[in-house]
Amino acid sequence: MAPPENKSEGKERELRGFWLTRIVFLRSLAFIYCVAFAVSLFQNQALLGEDGILPIPVFMNRLRSHFKLQPGETKISSFLSVPTLFWYVPEHHTDTALNIISNTGLVISIGVFLQGSANMFIMGTLWILYHSIVNVGQRWYAFGWESQLLETGFLAIWLVPVFSIQQLPVNTPTSRVCIYGYRWLIFRIMIGAGLIKIRGDKCWHDLTCMNYHYETQPIPNPLSWFLHHAPPEWHKVETMGNHIVELLFPWLLLVPHRKVTALAGCVQILFQVVIIVSGNFSFLNWLTMLPAIFCFDDGYLQRFFSKTTQYYVSIADKLSVKFQNKPARYQRAVLNGMIGMLLVFLSIPVVQNLLSSRQQMNTSFDSFRLVNTYGAFGSITKERTEVILEGTTDEVITSSTTWQEYEFKCKPGSVHRRPCLISPYHYRLDWLMWFAAFQQYHHNPWFINFVAKLLEGNSEVRKLIEHDPFTNSTRLPTYIRAQHYRYQYTPLASENSAVWTRKYLKPYMPHVSLQQLKDWRESNGFIKDPVKEETVTKEEENPKRRVKYFNFDRENLSYPIIGLLAVLGLLVLRLFRREMDMYYDSSMGNVDKEIQDILSRASELNVDNVSEKTTVEDLTKDCLEGKEKAE
Numbered sequence: 001m002a003p004p005e006n007k008s009e010g011k012e013r014e015l016r017g018f019w020l021t022r023i024v025f026l027r028s029l030a031f032i033y034c035v036a037f038a039v040s041l042f043q044n045q046a047l048l049g050e051d052g053i054l055p056i057p058v059f060m061n062r063l064r065s066h067f068k069l070q071p072g073e074t075k076i077s078s079f080l081s082v083p084t085l086f087w088y089v090p091e092h093h094t095d096t097a098l099n100i101i102s103n104t105g106l107v108i109s110i111g112v113f114l115q116g117s118a119n120m121f122i123m124g125t126l127w128i129l130y131h132s133i134v135n136v137g138q139r140w141y142a143f144g145w146e147s148q149l150l151e152t153g154f155l156a157i158w159l160v161p162v163f164s165i166q167q168l169p170v171n172t173p174t175s176r177v178c179i180y181g182y183r184w185l186i187f188r189i190m191i192g193a194g195l196i197k198i199r200g201d202k203c204w205h206d207l208t209c210m211n212y213h214y215e216t217q218p219i220p221n222p223l224s225w226f227l228h229h230a231p232p233e234w235h236k237v238e239t240m241g242n243h244i245v246e247l248l249f250p251w252l253l254l255v256p257h258r259k260v261t262a263l264a265g266c267v268q269i270l271f272q273v274v275i276i277v278s279g280n281f282s283f284l285n286w287l288t289m290l291p292a293i294f295c296f297d298d299g300y301l302q303r304f305f306s307k308t309t310q311y312y313v314s315i316a317d318k319l320s321v322k323f324q325n326k327p328a329r330y331q332r333a334v335l336n337g338m339i340g341m342l343l344v345f346l347s348i349p350v351v352q353n354l355l356s357s358r359q360q361m362n363t364s365f366d367s368f369r370l371v372n373t374y375g376a377f378g379s380i381t382k383e384r385t386e387v388i389l390e391g392t393t394d395e396v397i398t399s400s401t402t403w404q405e406y407e408f409k410c411k412p413g414s415v416h417r418r419p420c421l422i423s424p425y426h427y428r429l430d431w432l433m434w435f436a437a438f439q440q441y442h443h444n445p446w447f448i449n450f451v452a453k454l455l456e457g458n459s460e461v462r463k464l465i466e467h468d469p470f471t472n473s474t475r476l477p478t479y480i481r482a483q484h485y486r487y488q489y490t491p492l493a494s495e496n497s498a499v500w501t502r503k504y505l506k507p508y509m510p511h512v513s514l515q516q517l518k519d520w521r522e523s524n525g526f527i528k529d530p531v532k533e534e535t536v537t538k539e540e541e542n543p544k545r546r547v548k549y550f551n552f553d554r555e556n557l558s559y560p561i562i563g564l565l566a567v568l569g570l571l572v573l574r575l576f577r578r579e580m581d582m583y584y585d586s587s588m589g590n591v592d593k594e595i596q597d598i599l600s601r602a603s604e605l606n607v608d609n610v611s612e613k614t615t616v617e618d619l620t621k622d623c624l625e626g627k628e629k630a631e
Contacts, residue, residue: 014299014302015297015298015299015302015310015313015314015317016297016298016299016317017173017174017297017298017313017317018173018174018179018294018297018298019167019168019173019174019298019313019316019317020298020301020302020304020305020309020313021174021293021294021296021297021298021301022159022160022174023116023117023167024293024301025156025159025182025290025293025294026112026116026117026118026156026159026160027112027113027116028289028290028293029112029152029153029156029290030109030110030111030112030113030118031109031113031286032149032152032283032286032287032290032424033105033108033109033112033126033130033149033153034106034109034110034113035283035286035424035425035426036105036130036149036283037102037103037105037106037109037129037130038102038106038425039425039426039428040098040101040102040105040133041099041102041103041106043427043428043429043464044098044102044133044140045095045098045099045460046458046460046461046463046464047140047428047429047464048094048098048136048137048138048140049094049095049098049460050091050092050094050095051458051460052460052461053429053446053449053450053453053461054138054139054140054445054446054449055094055526056086056089056094056098056136057091057094058524058525058526059136059138060086060087060091060136061525062525063078063082064078067081072090074087074088080367081367082135082136082367083131083132083135083367083368084131084132084133084135084136085097085101085128085129085132086132086135086136098133101129101132101133102133104125104129105126105129105130108122108125108126109126112126115165115167116167117160117165117166117167117169118156118160118165119160119161119162119163119164119165120157120158120160120161120162120163121162121163122160122165123153123156123157123159123160124157126153127150127153127154127156127157130149130150130153131150131368131369134146134147134150134369138446139432139444139446140428140432140446143282143362143431144284144361144362144372144374144375144376145281145282145283145284145287147362147364147369147372147374148189148284148287148288148372148374149283149287150368150369150370151185151369151370151371151372152182152185152287152290152291154368154369154370155178155181155182155185155339156178158175158177158178158335158336158339159174159175159178160172168312168313168316170316170319170320171320171328172332173317173320175332175336175339176336177336177337177339177340177343178294178336178339179294181339181340181343182290182291182293182294183253183254183261183291183294183295184343184347185291186250186253186268186288186291186292186295187250187251187253187254188350188354188373188374189288189291189374190245190246190249190250190268191246191247191250191354192354192359192361192373192374192375193246193361193374193375193376193377194242194243194246194247194250195247195354195359195375196359196361196375196376196377196378197209197242197243197246197377197378198243198247199357199359199378200378200379201378201379201380203380203382204239204243204380207235207236207239207240208232208235208236208239209239209377209380210235210236210238210239210242211232211235212380212381212382213377213380214227214228214278214279215228215384215488215489216380216381216382216383216384217279217281218279218280218281218430218431218434218435219279219280219281219410219411219419219420219422219427219430219431219434220279220280220412220419221277221278221279221280221419221420221421221422221423222418222419222420222421223277223278224278224279224419225419225489225499227278228489229489229491229492245267245268245271249264249267249268250264250268252264252267253265253268253295258297258299261295262295262296262300264295265292265293265294265295265296266295268288268289268292268295269289269292272285272286272288272289272292273285273289276423279423280410280420280421280422280423280426281423282423282424282425282426282431283423283424283425283426284376285423286423286424298313342370343370343371346365346366346370346371347371349365350365350371350372350373353373354373359373359375360373360375361373361374361375361376361378362374362375362376381438383486384412384437384486384487384488385437385438385484385485385486385487385505386411386412386413386433386437386484386485386487386502387433387436387437387441387482387483387484387508388405388406388413388482388483388484388485389405389406389451389454389480389481389482390403390404390405390406390480390481390482390483391403391404391406391454391455391469391470391477391479391480391481392404392477392478392479392511393470393473393475393476393477393478394478394479395478397479397511403481404469404470405469406454406465406467406468406469407465407466407467408427408429408430408433408465408466409422409427409429409430409464409465409466410422410427410430411427411430411433411434412487412500415487415498415499415500415501415502416497416498416499417499418499419499427464429450429464429465432444432446432447437484441482441508441509445524447509448517448520448521449521449524449526451480451482451509451512451517452514452517452521452526454468454477454480455476455477455478455480455512455513455514455517456476456514457470457476478513479511479512479513480511480512481507481509481510481511481512482507482508482509483504483506483507483508484504484505484506484507484508485502485503485504485505486502486503486505487500487501487502488500488501488502489501
């Protein structure tokens with residue numbers, strides 16, 4: 001039941017807490033998680049599955065070889081170095097595990113998005129599931145936004161109650177440590193991106209980088225063509241604006257003034273929106289907006305919520321002070337203090353990296369990716385080259401052989417096809433094809449095995465591309481080759497319907513058959529020798545070589561972090577017990593439940609005839625009496 005309208009109310013009371021901010025943030029983070037798990041669900045079986053391009057079982061075998069482990073063996077030291085659930089997944093269950101993790105993460109994130117609230121168990125589950133994928137994702141997941149999502153998700157675990165999933169949990173106001181932690185995150189992201197540019201490509205100094213960016217970025221979108229043809233003077237303004245936003249405005253995020261912080265948050269969000277409009281960068285820029293949300297308190301966000309919600313928030317803000325159970329409050333303070341110390345400790349190498357003239361971008365200094373360094377486009381590609389795959393069914397290659405082109409989902413191929421709009425979704429294969437264009441094919445094992453999968457006619461891998469010229473053919477290709485082309489946008493005044501012009505440069509990879517790739521695939525573990533496989537299976541059945549899951553290794557550098565996380569876990573369990581007592585222990589008078597009941601009954605009060613102070617006293621009277629009796 002909604003509260004009655006207060007006709008005598010002169011003006012709307014402005015809120016100052018972060019209750020609404022937390023709701024907006026959790027829904028936004030859940031949306032990003034939803035996209036990330038959807039990408040995993042629809043692509044990872046082809047990319048990482050048992051018969052994928054870079055199979056997880058092959059990667060896990062290499063890890064075990066690196067850590068000198070037996071097949072199927074896992075030590076705690078190896079787990080802490082590469083934390084992932086796939087240490088405990090049998091090879092032949094990899095596809096099932098990928099689907100379970102992706103579907104579970106997708107369902108949970110949708111639930112958080114719809115609910116606008118969560119608890120530590122929910123946010124922790126999302127973090128663990130995505131962490132497990134990222135750490136076995138190899139080249140497909142080797143980009144900064146993956147670590148950024150994990151860092152953002154880790155802080156979100158401590159932003160919510162241990163047990164309650166109420167949107168307004170009066171016993172758990174939004175943690176100030178998390179608020180400042182997110183402001184510190186957006187500061188590092190932007191400063192890191194700005195510093196890597198002024199220390200990098202010369203074009204960032206002469207303000208010409210934007211002359212090339214829209215044409216040479218990994219996956220252009222429909223507006224990129226128009227933005228590329230803007231006047232050179234405007235591109236200089238864009239470049240200078242980039243420097244101002246990334247190097248000057250982030251400092252305002254650290255100013256302890258409400259309006260200054262809000263201004264800085266607005267600038268950062270608008271900047272990310274501009275980048276989203278101009279290109280397809282996965283969910284990177286959508287994710288970067290999230291920490292900036294904590295630049296705005298409820299006073300700025302309340303206009304986007306109903307009067308009823310604002311009314312309940314104002315009550316929850318007062319009740320959170322009066323009804324916070326003291327032991328739980330102290331334990332929460334200790335928990336927040338330890339999180340703060342952890343952030344400070346892990347920020348030391350990040351700050352050192354920012355100050356270094358040899359700055360690294362998108363680097364993690366711990367295996368859990370809790371606090372990372374970021375940066376983007378330190379150098380700008382001046383020419384766009386593309387790798388074009390072609391196949392044929394001819395048994396003998398001659399000068400008259402007919403070659404047919406493969407077309408990818410979004411990567412430029414046909415000169416007449418318009419750029420796509422997919423952000424925040426992401427095509428991982430298309431993205432890596434951009435990098436392959438200015439590298440050698442033999443430096444990219446994934447590319448060679450990808451070609452082999454096309455020669456095999458692998459159905460899952462075929463789903464990753466837009467057009468396979470042999471899909472409806474009765475024969476698979478006998479040979480595939482790769483050609484190197486230079487791509488340029490067509491002129492602005494061109495009457496041609498084409499978006500691109502292209503010029504042949506040279507062969508990228510000579511034509512190869514499946515038989516020619518057999519030895520290479522076997523040596524790299526992509527094809528298993530049946531005889532060796534049978535031997536390994538018999539050895540695994542030997543009881544003397546049973547799996548050892550935990551073998552303590554004190555020399556692992558992750559132990560200080562895992563020790564601190566263990567202490568945090570104990571505090572979480574204490575808070576969980578306290579919250580459970582508040583909900584179910586009759587000797588406590590069901591105080592927390594009474595608070596929620598009062599929030600639901602608040603609308604029954606006649607607020608037209610009483611002052612705000614009287615209203616709050618009426619609301620809290622019953623709970624105060626119940627708490628006194630309990631004590």
